[in-house]
Structures are given as C-alpha cells and as structure tokens.
Amino acid sequence: MTDAPRSPLTHLDADGRARMVDVGGKDVTDRSATAAARFLTRPDVVALVRSDDLPKADVLATARIAGIQGAKRTSELIPLCHPLALSSVSVDFEFEESSIVVTATVTTTGRTGVEMEALTAVAIAGLTLHDMVKAVDPEAILDDLRLIAKSGGKRGHWTPGP
Amino acid sequence: MTDAPRSPLTHLDADGRARMVDVGGKDVTDRSATAAARFLTRPDVVALVRSDDLPKADVLATARIAGIQGAKRTSELIPLCHPLALSSVSVDFEFEESSIVVTATVTTTGRTGVEMEALTAVAIAGLTLHDMVKAVDPEAILDDLRLIAKSGGKRGHWTPGP
Amino acid sequence: MTDAPRSPLTHLDADGRARMVDVGGKDVTDRSATAAARFLTRPDVVALVRSDDLPKADVLATARIAGIQGAKRTSELIPLCHPLALSSVSVDFEFEESSIVVTATVTTTGRTGVEMEALTAVAIAGLTLHDMVKAVDPEAILDDLRLIAKSGGKRGHWTPGP
Amino acid sequence: MTDAPRSPLTHLDADGRARMVDVGGKDVTDRSATAAARFLTRPDVVALVRSDDLPKADVLATARIAGIQGAKRTSELIPLCHPLALSSVSVDFEFEESSIVVTATVTTTGRTGVEMEALTAVAIAGLTLHDMVKAVDPEAILDDLRLIAKSGGKRGHWTPGP
Amino acid sequence: MTDAPRSPLTHLDADGRARMVDVGGKDVTDRSATAAARFLTRPDVVALVRSDDLPKADVLATARIAGIQGAKRTSELIPLCHPLALSSVSVDFEFEESSIVVTATVTTTGRTGVEMEALTAVAIAGLTLHDMVKAVDPEAILDDLRLIAKSGGKRGHWTPGP
Amino acid sequence: MTDAPRSPLTHLDADGRARMVDVGGKDVTDRSATAAARFLTRPDVVALVRSDDLPKADVLATARIAGIQGAKRTSELIPLCHPLALSSVSVDFEFEESSIVVTATVTTTGRTGVEMEALTAVAIAGLTLHDMVKAVDPEAILDDLRLIAKSGGKRGHWTPGP
Numbered sequence: 001m002t003d004a005p006r007s008p009l010t011h012l013d014a015d016g017r018a019r020m021v022d023v024g025g026k027d028v029t030d031r032s033a034t035a036a037a038r039f040l041t042r043p044d045v046v047a048l049v050r051s052d053d054l055p056k057a058d059v060l061a062t063a064r065i066a067g068i069q070g071a072k073r074t075s076e077l078i079p080l081c082h083p084l085a086l087s088s089v090s091v092d093f094e095f096e097e098s099s100i101v102v103t104a105t106v107t108t109t110g111r112t113g114v115e116m117e118a119l120t121a122v123a124i125a126g127l128t129l130h131d132m133v134k135a136v137d138p139e140a141i142l143d144d145l146r147l148i149a150k151s152g153g154k155r156g157h158w159t160p161g162p
Numbered sequence: 163m164t165d166a167p168r169s170p171l172t173h174l175d176a177d178g179r180a181r182m183v184d185v186g187g188k189d190v191t192d193r194s195a196t197a198a199a200r201f202l203t204r205p206d207v208v209a210l211v212r213s214d215d216l217p218k219a220d221v222l223a224t225a226r227i228a229g230i231q232g233a234k235r236t237s238e239l240i241p242l243c244h245p246l247a248l249s250s251v252s253v254d255f256e257f258e259e260s261s262i263v264v265t266a267t268v269t270t271t272g273r274t275g276v277e278m279e280a281l282t283a284v285a286i287a288g289l290t291l292h293d294m295v296k297a298v299d300p301e302a303i304l305d306d307l308r309l310i311a312k313s314g315g316k317r318g319h320w321t322p323g324p
Numbered sequence: 325m326t327d328a329p330r331s332p333l334t335h336l337d338a339d340g341r342a343r344m345v346d347v348g349g350k351d352v353t354d355r356s357a358t359a360a361a362r363f364l365t366r367p368d369v370v371a372l373v374r375s376d377d378l379p380k381a382d383v384l385a386t387a388r389i390a391g392i393q394g395a396k397r398t399s400e401l402i403p404l405c406h407p408l409a410l411s412s413v414s415v416d417f418e419f420e421e422s423s424i425v426v427t428a429t430v431t432t433t434g435r436t437g438v439e440m441e442a443l444t445a446v447a448i449a450g451l452t453l454h455d456m457v458k459a460v461d462p463e464a465i466l467d468d469l470r471l472i473a474k475s476g477g478k479r480g481h482w483t484p485g486p
Numbered sequence: 487m488t489d490a491p492r493s494p495l496t497h498l499d500a501d502g503r504a505r506m507v508d509v510g511g512k513d514v515t516d517r518s519a520t521a522a523a524r525f526l527t528r529p530d531v532v533a534l535v536r537s538d539d540l541p542k543a544d545v546l547a548t549a550r551i552a553g554i555q556g557a558k559r560t561s562e563l564i565p566l567c568h569p570l571a572l573s574s575v576s577v578d579f580e581f582e583e584s585s586i587v588v589t590a591t592v593t594t595t596g597r598t599g600v601e602m603e604a605l606t607a608v609a610i611a612g613l614t615l616h617d618m619v620k621a622v623d624p625e626a627i628l629d630d631l632r633l634i635a636k637s638g639g640k641r642g643h644w645t646p647g648p
Numbered sequence: 649m650t651d652a653p654r655s656p657l658t659h660l661d662a663d664g665r666a667r668m669v670d671v672g673g674k675d676v677t678d679r680s681a682t683a684a685a686r687f688l689t690r691p692d693v694v695a696l697v698r699s700d701d702l703p704k705a706d707v708l709a710t711a712r713i714a715g716i717q718g719a720k721r722t723s724e725l726i727p728l729c730h731p732l733a734l735s736s737v738s739v740d741f742e743f744e745e746s747s748i749v750v751t752a753t754v755t756t757t758g759r760t761g762v763e764m765e766a767l768t769a770v771a772i773a774g775l776t777l778h779d780m781v782k783a784v785d786p787e788a789i790l791d792d793l794r795l796i797a798k799s800g801g802k803r804g805h806w807t808p809g810p
Numbered sequence: 811m812t813d814a815p816r817s818p819l820t821h822l823d824a825d826g827r828a829r830m831v832d833v834g835g836k837d838v839t840d841r842s843a844t845a846a847a848r849f850l851t852r853p854d855v856v857a858l859v860r861s862d863d864l865p866k867a868d869v870l871a872t873a874r875i876a877g878i879q880g881a882k883r884t885s886e887l888i889p890l891c892h893p894l895a896l897s898s899v900s901v902d903f904e905f906e907e908s909s910i911v912v913t914a915t916v917t918t919t920g921r922t923g924v925e926m927e928a929l930t931a932v933a934i935a936g937l938t939l940h941d942m943v944k945a946v947d948p949e950a951i952l953d954d955l956r957l958i959a960k961s962g963g964k965r966g967h968w969t970p971g972p
Binding site: 048 | 169170171172173174178179180199210211213219220221223224227228231232235239240241242243277278281282285286288289290292293294295296297298300301302303304305306307308309312320322323
C-alpha cells in the first residue's frame with residue numbers, strides 16, 4: 001500500500017500498523033535479561049523498609065512476589081510482546097542511604113528475548129514499593145528503569161555502552 | 163502478639179504482616195491522581211515515534227491503550243491494592259528533543275485513592291514505548307516515575323513539595 | 325490543541341486520542357442490556373449439540389459458562405470499557421434447523437451501560453460453540469451479533485428500529 | 487419451560503441452567519466472612535516453614551500474598567460469583583506440631599457475601615504452601631477447608647453448628 | 649461407563665463430559681489460521697472511523713490492539729482451548745461503503761491449531777469497533793465471523809468450500 | 811551473603827528469598843499428575859448435585875469447566891509456578907452417600923511437573939461446588955486435597971506411601 005521507507009520500528013508493518021511480529025523463524029535458544037531501577041525515597045523510609053530484615057516485616061517479600069508475577073504477565077500487559085515460557089525469575093533489592101536498587105533477572109529457552117519481562121518485573125516490584133510507602137512518602141520516585149544486560153539470540157551478550 | 167511500636171507502613175499489621183488494609187470505613191468521594199515519567203531515548207528515536215502524527219504509525223496509540231488497560235489491572239498487579247471502579251483514565255505524551263514525557267490521570271468515585279492506578283498507567287505506557295523502540299535503542303530509560311497531583315479523600319488536594 | 329470539530333465518537337478526545345471517558349458525573353441507575361447472534365452450522369451438528377438435553381453432554385453448559393465469564397472480563401478485553409460490578413448475567417440458546425440462536429442479558433446498578441458486556445457474553449459463548457464443533461464443521465459462522473434491547477441510563481428503554 | 491419444582495440450588499434457573507443470579511435487588515451492607523483449612527505435613531517441614539520467623543525466609547509471606555491476590559480474583563475463578571469491591575483481606579497462619587492452620591477474613595460493602603472470597607484466599611494460600619514444600623513432602627494435604635463465620639446480609643451473623 | 653457411540657464432538661469424553669483433549673501426541677508443526685468478519689454500520693460511521701487515516705484518530709489502532717491482545721488470551725476465554733505460544737498476530741481492516749471487514753491471521757509452532765485464536769482476534773477487534781461507535785450507531789452488527797483459511801497440522805491447507 | 815545451610819525448600823535462594831527456580835536445564839519430557847479431594851456435604855445435597863445426570867442441571871459441568879480453566883491459570887495463582895503449555899486436563903466426580911470425590915489429571919510435555927496444576931484444578935472445581943451448594947449447606951467442607959500420582963521427570967512414577 002505504500003512506497004514509503006519501512007519504519008525501523010520492528011513492531012510496525014509497512015503501513016505503520018502495529019502487529020505482533022513473526023518470531024516463528026527465529027531459533028530456540030537460551031536467553032536471559034537483567035533490568036534495574038532505583039527507588040528514590042528518604043533515609044527514614046529506607047530504614048522502615050529495611051526492617052524487613054527483622055523477623056516480622058513483609059515489605060520486600062511482597063514487592064519481590066509482585067515482580068515475579070508481573071514478569072509472568074508481561075505478554076498481557078505489553079500489547080505486542082509474545083507469550084513465553086519463562087525458565088526463571090529473580091528479583092533483588094540493595095539498600096543505599098536514601099534509595100533502594102531493584103534488579104530482576106529473567107531467563108527462557110525460546111524464540112525471542114526476555115528484556116521486557118525483566119523490565120516489567122522491576123517496574124511492578126518498584127510500584128509495589130511505591131504502594132507500601134506512599135502513606136509516609138508520597139513523593140517517592142522510581143528512577144532510571146533500564147536494561148543492564150542481555151544474552152542469547154542472534155546478537156549474543158549485550159550490555160549498555162559506557 | 164507484640165508490644166513493638168506499630169510500623170508507620172500502613173499495609174503491615176501490628177506483627178509486620180502484609181494485609182489489604184480495611185477501607186470499609188472510608189468515605190466514598192470523588193478522587194483523582196496524576197502521575198508522570200520521562201522516557202529517555204535519542205533524538206532520532208523521538209522522531210520515529212513522532213511520525214505517529216503521520217497517518218500511519220500506531221506507536222503512541224499502542225502505548226496509550228496499554229497504559230489505560232494497565233490502570234484497570236492495578237489491583238491484580240500490586241498485591242495490596244483494592245479493586246476500584248475507575249471513572250476515567252487518560253494517557254498523554256509530550257515530546258522533547260531526546261525524551262518523551264508520559265502523563266496519566268485517573269479518577270474514581272470510591273473509598274480509596276487512585277495514585278497507584280495513575281502510576282501503573284504511566285509505567286505500562288512507558289514500558290510499551292521501551293518495547294517498541296528496543297530494537298533501535300536498547301539503552302532507553304524510563305525515568306522519574308512519580309505522582310504529580312492527587313485530590314479527594316481525607317487530605318484533599320496534594321502536589322509534591324518544591 | 326485543535327479547532328477541528330470534535331469527533332462524535334465519544335471515546336476520542338478533542339485531538340482524536342483514545343481515552344476512557346469520564347462517567348463520574350453519570351447517575352447510578354439500574355441498567356440492563358440484551359444481545360444476540362445466530363450460530364450457523366448444519367442440521368446434523370445442531371443435533372449433536374442438542375444431545376446436550378440428554379443426560380451426558382456438556383456442550384451448551386460449557387458455552388454458557390464461557391459467556392458468563394466473558395461478560396465479567398469485558399473491561400479487560402475491550403480497551404475503553406469501564407469496570408462494572410455486574411448484578412446478573414444469563415446466556416440462553418434456542419435451536420433452529422441448522423442454526424443456534426445465542427442470547428445474553430446482563431444487568432448492573434452503575435454509572436454506565438452494559439451493552440458491551442451483553443455483546444461480549446454472546447461472542448464468547450458463540451466462539452465456544454465454534455471451538456466445540458470445529459472438528460465436524462470448520463465452516464460454521466457466528467452471524468448477526470448485535471444489541472437487541474437496553475434500558476436504564478439517560479435514554480431509558482431502547483430497541484433497534486424496524 | 488418446565489413445571490418441575492425449582493431446584494433449591496440458587497445458581498440454577500427453573501430449567502436447571504447455570505446463570506449468575508440477580509443481586510440487583512439486595513441491600514448494600516457491610517459483609518464479612520472467615521474461612522480456614524489445615525495444611526497437614528510433617529514436623530520437620532513445619533520447622534522449615536516456621537523459620538520464616540527468622541530474618542530471611544519468604545515462605546509465609548509468599549503464601550499470604552498469593553491468598554490475598556486469590557481473593558481479589560474469585561469472580562474470575564468461580565464462574566457464577568459476582569465481582570465485588572473488597573474492603574479488606576487478611577490471611578494468617580498458626581503452627582501445630584505437624585500442620586499449619588490457614589485462616590482468611592474478607593470484608594466488603596456490597597450486595598452479596600464474601601464467603602467464596604474467604605474460601606478462595608485460604609485455598610490459594612494453602613496451595614502455595616503445597617508448592618513450596620512439595621519437593622520435601624509431596625504427600626502434604628490441604629484438609630478441612632470450610633467457612634467458619636460470616637456476617638452481614640439478610641441472615642446476619644452465622645457460624646457453623648456444633 | 650457407556651456403550652453408546654462416542655460423540656463426534658472431540659471435546660467430549662465417552663460420557664459426554666467436557667475435557668481439554670490430549671494434544672501431547674500431536675506433532676509440533678508450523679500452523680496458521682485466518683478468520684474474518686464484517687462489521688455492518690452506516691456510511692457516515694464508516695467515514696468517522698476512516699478518519700483514522702488522518703493524523704489524530706485512534707479508532708482502528710485501538711481495535712487492532714484489542715484484537716491482538718484477545719488472541720493471546722484465547723485459552724483463558726474459550727474453556728477447552730490449549731495455551732499456545734503464538735509466533736505472530738496481525739489484524740487488518742478494509743473499508744466498504746457501509747461496512748468494515750476485519751481480518752486476523754495468527755501463526756504458531758505447536759501441537760494444535762490457531763483457528764480459535766484467529767476467530768477471537770476478529771471478534772474482540774469487532775466488539776471494540778462496536779464499543780467505539782455505539783453512541784452513534786447502537787444498531788451496528790458484527791456479521792459473518794468465520795474461519796477463511798488454515799494450514800499446518802495433519803490436514804494441511806484448508807479453505808472453506810465454494 | 812550467608813554461610814547458613816541452604817534451606818531444603820527449593821523455592822528459596824541461599825538467603826531465604828523467594829524466586830522462580832531455574833528449570834532451563836531440565837529435560838523436556840512427558841509429565842502427568844493426578845490430584846483429588848473429597849467434598850463433604852449432606853446426602854440431600856449430593857442428591858441435588860447428582861440430578862446433574864438428569865437433562866437439565868449444570869452443576870457438575872460448571873465445576874468441571876472451572877477446574878479446567880483453573881488448571882490453565884495455575885502460574886498466575888501460585889506465585890513461583892512456571893507457565894506451562896498443558897497438553898490435557900480432565901476433571902471427574904464420583905458420588906458417595908454424603909460426599910463427592912473430585913479428581914483431576916493434567917499432562918504436559920515440558921521442563922517441570924504439573925502437580926500444582928492438578929491440585930489447582932481440584933481446588934477450583936471443589937470451590938465451585940461450595941459456591942453452588944452454599945445456600946443449602948454453608949457447612950460443606952473441601953477435605954483431603956492432595957496429590958495421588960505423578961509421572962515423568964527425573965524421578966519417574968510416584969504415588970503416596972501406604
């Protein structure tokens with residue numbers, strides 16, 4: 001229908017229409033992706049969340065479970081993502097003075113990568129932190145959500161440039 | 163079971179266990195919330211996405227629909243959120259030289275606020291942008307996701323401090 | 325942003341962008357809607373499905389349950405639909421020589437109508453019939469899916485014109 | 487269509503067909519329900535799960551979150567249940583020598599009760615315990631899942647007979 | 649349990665009970681299916697929807713995304729469908745004077761066909777058109793929803809008879 | 811981070827944190843699992859449910875469909891379960907004087923077992939029976955939910971000890 005140059009955006013067809021791109025011809029390989037973000041809050045709120053290391057608080061476990069479940073629902077949430085049988089999902093937290101670093105790693109053996117699954121796990125875990133601290137810090141920020149490594153597929157290992 | 167001071171984290175009971183807090187006694191009022199984030203990419207990618215203003219490209223419509231649908235699924239994604247009958251959801255995009263600002267506003271008439279719904283709409287719309295540009299810019303970042311206004315409920319209108 | 329006349333399509337804003345329209349100002353009233361479609365197949369297939377009236381066959385029960393569950397998921401499936409607390413859903417079947425008429429009625433007490441819920445119930449029940457007979461009649465057709473009555477809301481009772 | 491006596495099973499119409507019964511005429515009242523079950527395993531497995539009281543183990547938090555989320559999805563899982571805006575959900579565990587008692591309480595302000603939501607919360611929390619211990623005790627049993635109290639609605643407070 | 653002849657309806661067991669039929673012994677092959685329907689409305693409504701070709705209107709993009717997402721949820725909506733890892737989904741629209749033809753093509757590499765996924769994509773895209781035009785044309789009809797081609801599996805390529 | 815002995819609970823990492831364990835290195839084999847439970851009620855209620863064998867009642871079909879659909883959603887409900895492409899699901903009922911035995915068998919060709927899918931199918935089918943009889947027997951109990959056989963994977967065939 002058009003002679004215009006095809007968009008480099010692979011999720012669009014030659015007419016610019018969204019479609020779920022065909023991965024049927026791609027190889028089934030082991031693939032992994034890691035994403036991270038930083039949840040910015042206040043030192044006292046970090047202390048409240050850290051008390052998760054005491055016997056009784058469920059804050060981080062709740063965020064971790066939410067992230068893992070979010071990864072499994074990526075293809076429902078992101079319209080053009082392919083459903084994938086995930087092999088593993090892990091979500092971790094590291095504490096800084098006034099922030100919490102959220103990291104997620106996802107692996108699969110499949111025809112397409114799991115970048116979006118790793119990013120979704122971090123986003124949902126981070127939003128769950130937001131939910132749990134919003135009564136004490138409504139100004140918290142989920143910052144710098146991005147892919148930090150991936151491997152597998154045609155391009156092999158990838159990390160962001162310097 | 164404990165004499166320890168109760169955590170100021172409202173989603174935890176006196177023993178630090180997660181629960182869905184009781185909103186049965188809260189008033190049914192009109193409530194709204196607005197959240198925003200900035201999607202950081204490159205000028206050439208912003209140009210590709212902007213071509214959405216040409217007749218053919220579905221990039222922004224896809225991200226907008228994903229954000230609206232994400233808002234409706236907030237209580238499935240964020241474990242301690244209450245299901246809410248949303249009255250409206252809108253998602254908007256503004257272009258900067260090498261970034262796209264994503265904003266979402268959600269309203270309800272209910273017993274609890276829609277902050278998480280607005281944040282979720284922005285996160286899912288932003289992740290959908292990630293998905294659509296990741297083949298050309300795997301280093302894109304969803305940055306500065308936060309609440310920028312809310313109204314309704316006991317505290318009335320709120321915006322972040324200076 | 326525009327002086328162009330606003331589209332009469334209510335799900336679009338003044339710029340033509342999709343949004344979930346605000347129903348916060350609409351009255352909470354009792355509302356109902358009925359939709360129907362005709363599933364076109366062959367007389368021998370109708371006979372197979374009718375054997376559902378014998379003690380053992382689950383065909384119609386399966387389609388009926390699918391339709392009821394589909395109605396409850398309308399706001400997940402149709403992007404700009406509002407979540408609604410449905411009061412009742414029923415799905416019925418009538419047999420003709422070589423077709424099956426599927427009808428669904430949905431009611432709610434809420435701020436917006438249940439037309440889409442009734443249409444979705446009929447569509448999912450009809451697709452389930454498709455699924456169950458497709459090995460014997462891959463040419464079956466779901467035909468004439470439409471709204472046949474609604475009531476409640478600002479316009480009161482409605483039926484299609486002659 | 488029939489003169490046969492109507493089934494006392496309220497989810498069936500006069501012809502025995504399943505439908506979502508009409509609750510549009512029922513009063514909006516505060517309602518609550520509590521359900522419980524006993525997860526039967528071995529003393530050493532109870533000890534492993536209890537170590538959840540030490541700083542590091544996520545077993546009970548995972549089961550609790552699963553139960554809370556399960557309660558919110560009851561109307562998707564149980565075909566004839568009505569969608570309900572839950573006001574609160576809590577899930578608790580008590581330890582016995584070789585079993586763990588799971589209890590859930592759910593409240594709403596609505597037109598129908600939350601018995602199924604409480605039972606679903608306990609079932610999903612119990613199944614999650616199953617999942618977490620199945621490598622060490624594949625013979626674990628979820629036993630005696632039942633309603634132990636409800637209140638609100640036409641019949642007021644209810645507990646099982648002696 | 650019975651000597652009665654087995655129903656030719658493959659989704660029923662020898663006693664007429666619904667079950668998800670075993671596809672474990674079927675070959676993993678490339679499979680595709682295409683379905684279509686005609687959305688019947690008025691010429692002025694077709695013109696409103698077509699304005700989607702102008703820069704601003706999201707009508708068709710919304711219906712297309714809904715159809716793609718619907719295809720991915722087929723096994724949740726149609727009770728006896730198998731979950732499948734879809735390789736691609738596309739949804740297209742063609743305009744006639746007073747109708748819009750909706751077509752969807754789905755592919756997979758798997759043990760069972762994607763007919764229901766293609767039919768579901770068309771149905772959900774068509775229902776979304778219904779939703780978007782219902783304020784101006786409540787009498788719109790989704791007509792002639794059927795399978796128009798499939799390939800892969802034991803029977804190879806199939807199209808409807810003349 | 812710790813020298814403590816690793817928990818035998820395989821869903822926890824060395825620090826006791828929940829994660830979705832990596833099954834990427836496990837073999838793809840045919841796997842099956844069967845679970846069962848007993849729904850305890852009264853003789854008159856069993857008689858009402860059994861009338862399902864008469865032409866008109868949908869009770870068991872509703873519970874069976876709910877169980878089959880529940881099996882397909884196991885990885886959404888049980889936080890650390892892997893998504894699996896199920897090959898078959900069947901749910902059966904047997905009548906005793908004052909109870910109903912619910913059994914489910916699930917098969918897959920995959921990297922991990924389907925025990926949780928079989929248990930979930932039985933639980934959801936049993937809860938649906940609860941829902942359908944709760945107006946006549948609110949004291950009904952779902953009892954003795956457990957795995958009764960599994961095969962496939964590293965350990966081959968398994969049944970509970972005597």
